[in-house]
Amino acid sequence: MYLGRVIGTVIATKKYTGLEGVKLLMVQPLDDRLRPNGDPHVAADSTQQAGPKDLVYLVGSREAALALDETFVPVDAAIVGIVDEVYRQP
Secondary structure (H helix, E strand, C coil), X not given: CEEEEEEXXXXXXXXXXXXXXXXXXXXXXXXXXXXXXXXXXXXXXXXCCCCCCCEEEEEEHHHHHHHCCCCCCCCCEEEEEECCCCCCCC
């Protein structure tokens, strides 16, 4: 599980069966200090309804495929929550 910031949306006119109706968002991964950590990538968001500039937490790999309503679709990242606040211990 990791943090990210939604930086855009992805429009796809054709999608894999099982991904119809799933919103695709461009996400910038973040470290524990909310600084960019790695390259932006696309994440599926079928349940959380995240939007631009939202701070989200994501899962990757097999867990991403299981996080969607239609399981085992080919996704590498899925948004599983919207973050309200982050508390970091010194």
